[in-house]
Amino acid sequence: MVKRLDSTEKAKALIQELKTQHGELMFYQAGGCCEGTQPQCFQKGGFYVRMNDILLGTIADCEFWVDKDLFEYWKFSHFTLDVLDGFGVGGFSLETPLGKTFKIHYRLFTEEELNNLEPITTAK
Structure with a gap:
């Protein structure tokens, strides 16, 4: 099965650093106004997914959720989580306090x- 989500080693290293500081984590990527389409990292349970949002996969045991409308737009794309220096949207x-921002490459x-994609999970 082909995964829909992967990450760079740099992103995995930052996730481990954030886990040390904050415990279990989760990601959510919306197509909204304030956050643009930047992936957002929260403490697990710190953001409530909405009905029909899509669990795209996991990175370093962290769930990566995507807004249902954004998924419809990008469902034929592979996501690679990366991290850059700078202040994200x-x-x-x-x-953010570390001067870093997560980014997706598609x-x-x-x-x-x-024809061989991993199945998705939809929030209920």
Whole structure:
């Protein structure tokens, strides 16, 4: 099965640092106004997913949820979580005080990958 989500080693290292400070984590990526489409990192349970939001996968045992409308737009794309130096849009994410921001790189799945994608989970 082809995963819909992956991450860079740099992102995994920051996640481990944030886990040390904050405990279990989760990610949420919306298509809204304030946060743009930046992935946001929260303490697990610190953000309530909405009905029909999509669990895209996990990174370092952290759930990565996506807004249902954003998923419809990007459902044919692979997500790679990365991290950059700088202040991201919104500033609510746990990495912000460290002068970092999570970012997603997208690429389209090949036809072969599309035929073998991991199933998604929908919030209820």
